[in-house]
Amino acid sequence: MTELVFRDDAYTRSCAARVTGADERGIRLDRTVFYPTGGGQPGDTGILRLASGAAIAIVDAVKGELPDEVIHVAAPGSALPEPGTELVAELDWEGRHRLLRVHTCLHLLCAVVPGAVTGGQVSDGRGRLDFDVPGSSLDKEAIAARLNALIAAGHPVAPRWITDEELSSRPELVRTMSVKPPSGAGRVRVMEIPGVDLQPCGGTHIRNTAEIGPVTIAKIENKGRQNRRINVVFL
Numbered sequence: 133m134t135e136l137v138f139r140d141d142a143y144t145r146s147c148a149a150r151v152t153g154a155d156e157r158g159i160r161l162d163r164t165v166f167y168p169t170g171g172g173q174p175g176d177t178g179i180l181r182l183a184s185g186a187a188i189a190i191v192d193a194v195k196g197e198l199p200d201e202v203i204h205v206a207a208p209g210s211a212l213p214e215p216g217t218e219l220v221a222e223l224d225w226e227g228r229h230r231l232l233r234v235h236t237c238l239h240l241l242c243a244v245v246p247g248a249v250t251g252g253q254v255s256d257g258r259g260r261l262d263f264d265v266p267g268s269s270l271d272k273e274a275i276a277a278r279l280n281a282l283i284a285a286g287h288p289v290a291p292r293w294i295t296d297e298e299l300s301s302r303p304e305l306v307r308t309m310s311v312k313p314p315s316g317a318g319r320v321r322v323m324e325i326p327g328v329d330l331q332p333c334g335g336t337h338i339r340n341t342a343e344i345g346p347v348t349i350a351k352i353e354n355k356g357r358q359n360r361r362i363n364v365v366f367l
């Protein structure tokens with residue numbers, strides 16, 4: 133198990149950690165600020181800084197076999213640290229911050245567009261969600277205007293935990309058909325923008341919607357009979 137520092141605070145840029153394992157897949161730590169690829173959000177990049185001053189470039193982070201296990205993928209040719217090595221895990225903060233903004237913006241898009249979400253992807257400076265809705269119902273300019281109004285309103289964004297029972301009694305909280313929230317652990321992490329959006333999400337978010345900044349809808353694509361892909365980009 134890895135202590136997931138980003139889960140409680142997505143703004144922590146670095147943390148002290150100890151190597152628990154290293155192999156051809158990557159490096160495991162006892163705690164980390166690196167978000168592993170999942171839920172349509174790419175894994176973080178950054179460096180692992182050793183006491184000697186040497187740094188190992190991390191080019192990706194992915195989930196391991198165990199729950200909450202993060203594998204830090206080192207740049208090809210990197211010398212792997214021995215288990216027990218103390219180091220500091222440091223994010224590429226600029227890149228992470230852009231992902232926080234895009235990811236949180238997609239929650240707002242969920243609030244603007246009714247209909248089930250069938251897929252999505254967070255990328256650097258852009259993101260998209262697929263909605264199961266008839267195509268003619270979507271107006272690009274109207275969606276952009278409502279999205280920018282929610283952003284500018286400066287709504288607070290915060291994670292909290294709810295019980296499995298509360299989640300199963302409120303199926304409307306689950307907007308994404310393709311990703312089932314993890315249950316069975318007794319509690320599920322939800323992301324709340326009070327009065328705007330509330331849904332299970334294990335990703336990373338900004339603290340206030342105003343931090344997203346202005347966006348535009350690049351295009352709305354037809355991806356199947358009732359599937360519409362809405363592409364959001366930063367201005």
Ligand SMILES: [Zn+2]
Nearest residue numbers: 323333335336
């Ligand atoms: Zn989220």
